[in-house]
Amino acid sequence: MNTSERPKASLRPSTFARRAVLRPGLVPVAVVLGMWALLPSLDHLPVYKLPHLAQVASELWHLAVTGAIFNALGDSLSRLAIAFVIGATLGVAVGVAVALSRALNDFLMPLIAFFNAIAGIAWIPLAIVWFGFGSGPVLFVIANNVFFIVLYNTLLGAERIPPVMYDAVRTLGGDRRRTIVREVLVPGAMVGVLGGLRTGLAFAWRALVAVEMIAASNGLGFMSIQASRVFDGSTVVSVILVIGTVWVLMDRLLLRPVEALTVRRWGMLGGADL
Amino acid sequence: MVGLGTASLPRASTGSSRYAQLFGRAGSVVKLVLPFVFVLAIWQASALAFGLSNYLYPRPALVLRTFGVLVAHGILLSYTETSMWRWFVGVGVGTAVAIPVALAFSFYRPLARMMFPLINFFTAIVELAWIPLFVLWFGYGFKVIVLSIGYVTFFPVLANTMSGIGQIPKVSVQAAQTLGANRLQVALHVLLPGSLPGTVTGVRTGAGYGFRSLIGAEMIAAQSGLGYMIFESRANQLTQRTVAGMITIGVLWLLVDRLYLRSIERATVERWGLVRKAR
Numbered sequence: 001m002n003t004s005e006r007p008k009a010s011l012r013p014s015t016f017a018r019r020a021v022l023r024p025g026l027v028p029v030a031v032v033l034g035m036w037a038l039l040p041s042l043d044h045l046p047v048y049k050l051p052h053l054a055q056v057a058s059e060l061w062h063l064a065v066t067g068a069i070f071n072a073l074g075d076s077l078s079r080l081a082i083a084f085v086i087g088a089t090l091g092v093a094v095g096v097a098v099a100l101s102r103a104l105n106d107f108l109m110p111l112i113a114f115f116n117a118i119a120g121i122a123w124i125p126l127a128i129v130w131f132g133f134g135s136g137p138v139l140f141v142i143a144n145n146v147f148f149i150v151l152y153n154t155l156l157g158a159e160r161i162p163p164v165m166y167d168a169v170r171t172l173g174g175d176r177r178r179t180i181v182r183e184v185l186v187p188g189a190m191v192g193v194l195g196g197l198r199t200g201l202a203f204a205w206r207a208l209v210a211v212e213m214i215a216a217s218n219g220l221g222f223m224s225i226q227a228s229r230v231f232d233g234s235t236v237v238s239v240i241l242v243i244g245t246v247w248v249l250m251d252r253l254l255l256r257p258v259e260a261l262t263v264r265r266w267g268m269l270g271g272a273d274l
Numbered sequence: 275m276v277g278l279g280t281a282s283l284p285r286a287s288t289g290s291s292r293y294a295q296l297f298g299r300a301g302s303v304v305k306l307v308l309p310f311v312f313v314l315a316i317w318q319a320s321a322l323a324f325g326l327s328n329y330l331y332p333r334p335a336l337v338l339r340t341f342g343v344l345v346a347h348g349i350l351l352s353y354t355e356t357s358m359w360r361w362f363v364g365v366g367v368g369t370a371v372a373i374p375v376a377l378a379f380s381f382y383r384p385l386a387r388m389m390f391p392l393i394n395f396f397t398a399i400v401e402l403a404w405i406p407l408f409v410l411w412f413g414y415g416f417k418v419i420v421l422s423i424g425y426v427t428f429f430p431v432l433a434n435t436m437s438g439i440g441q442i443p444k445v446s447v448q449a450a451q452t453l454g455a456n457r458l459q460v461a462l463h464v465l466l467p468g469s470l471p472g473t474v475t476g477v478r479t480g481a482g483y484g485f486r487s488l489i490g491a492e493m494i495a496a497q498s499g500l501g502y503m504i505f506e507s508r509a510n511q512l513t514q515r516t517v518a519g520m521i522t523i524g525v526l527w528l529l530v531d532r533l534y535l536r537s538i539e540r541a542t543v544e545r546w547g548l549v550r551k552a553r
Contacts, residue, residue, distance in 0.1 A: 025388060028391075110309050111310065117525075122524075126508070126516055206400045220403075228406030
């Protein structure tokens with residue numbers, strides 16, 4: 001083609017082209033989709049092992065039209081929300097209460113570190129014993145997981161507050177219960193709390209899928225493992241895609257805005273990880 | 275009062291340091307063990323008070339005896355070995371794949387920019403969500419578990435190695451290039467050692483994710499290992515074995531993380547670290 005025309009064209013690409021078509025990040029996505037479309041026919045893979053792109057697309061369409069995927073997603077997300085709120089509320093409340101007393105803090109820290117080390121998922125069998133199959137064990141395991149992560153991070157955040165802050169507030173006549181909590185502990189530990197909430201939500205989401213596979217009778221995880229048992233590869237792959245998409249959306253719409261807001265409000269960078 | 279206070283201060287501090295020398299270790303062990311003794315006491319007392327069955331709420335004494343049984347039969351050791359081997363291979367595979375990818379991405383930034391959306395999407399897919407598909411591919415067992423652990427290890431190692439490379443001063447690369455190093459030599463002698471602190475941090479994070487993934491995967495797709503043991507014992511109404519397994523899992527992870535991973539990280543950061551200080 002005429003080379004003299006090219007720079008002119010690339011100088012003013014249309015907004016649509018710049019946003020969607022010319023984005024280099026879409027190239028590998030297209031390559032992967034292309035390979036996926038070609039691979040099963042080249043390699044004579046059985047369909048249940050690697051369903052065709054078109055099959056997965058039609059399965060997704062089917063799941064969306066019948067509403068099955070939205071029902072499963074709704075079950076999963078409502079469990080996540082309930083368990084997360086329970087775990088996080090208790091974690092922050094206990095964390096703030098414990099952080100007020102150095103002795104209690106020193107006493108509980110090893111225990112909390114230990115319970116944090118018992119992977120949340122490892123509670124699944126015991127949760128089934130206590131609550132039977134269904135929503136019970138899912139809620140318990142996730143709330144438990146979130147609780148210890150948030151508690152641990154709240155205490156770590158409180159530990160990082162320089163003691164001089166407490167002394168300053170006390171010197172100025174602040175009383176232990178109200179002023180210290182409101183003026184020192186809560187804002188000071190906020191870095192840890194928010195880091196804990198973020199880590200907690202990520203771990204909760206991972207645990208959710210696992211618990212639903214093992215202990216639930218509905219939800220995304222259950223849908224996927226059930227499909228795998230009857231060699232329904234298209235549903236398995238559909239659920240994988242939905243799980244990825246949902247987390248990308250949660251990250252973009254929930255975690256990043258909150259992070260950006262808090263960085264501006266409290267001038268903080270990152271939080272404590274596990 | 276004031277004079278007395280200042281005079282007694284040094285004495286008190288030497289006293290405490292002598293105490294620390296003599297009993298410091300023992301003192302901190304007591305501090306560490308005491309909370310657990312307390313929990314055991316509450317556990318035993320509540321078991322007696324509520325009178326729940328051992329299936330619902332196994333007593334600590336029974337769990338302790340179960341430990342004895344599991345060790346005596348060699349079950350605990352053999353399952354621990356199986357699990358740790360899977361975990362080790364999985365973390366190794368994830369790391370081995372992530373490091374060359376990180377090097378390639380750091381060399382060809384456009385490639386990294388190109389691949390990031392895809393990688394972000396795969397990061398968003400929980401590793402355990404792949405298990406049903408892996409089971410379709412490989413059936414139950416070793417491959418599924420190692421793949422799932424390798425998958426979840428890959429991303430933090432990749433991210434941390436790249437940020438490690440990002441912290442290498444340009445001057446170091448330019449110095450090597452001035453001395454006539456080609457791209458491969460720069461990668462091997464500057465980028466790889468310079469990225470090590472980041473890589474090790476990533477491996478520690480990934481190993482933690484991998485450990486959780488190990489237990490989950492073993493519950494879903496294995497016939498051996500600690501995850502299998504705690505899950506199968508529940509089905510056999512042997513809840514005490516489940517609890518014993520959970521305690522083993524917690525202790526195991528704390529030992530591995532505190533004794534090995536943390537000290538390796540510290541040593542690497544201190545030896546090769548350019549910017550960061552060891553925590």
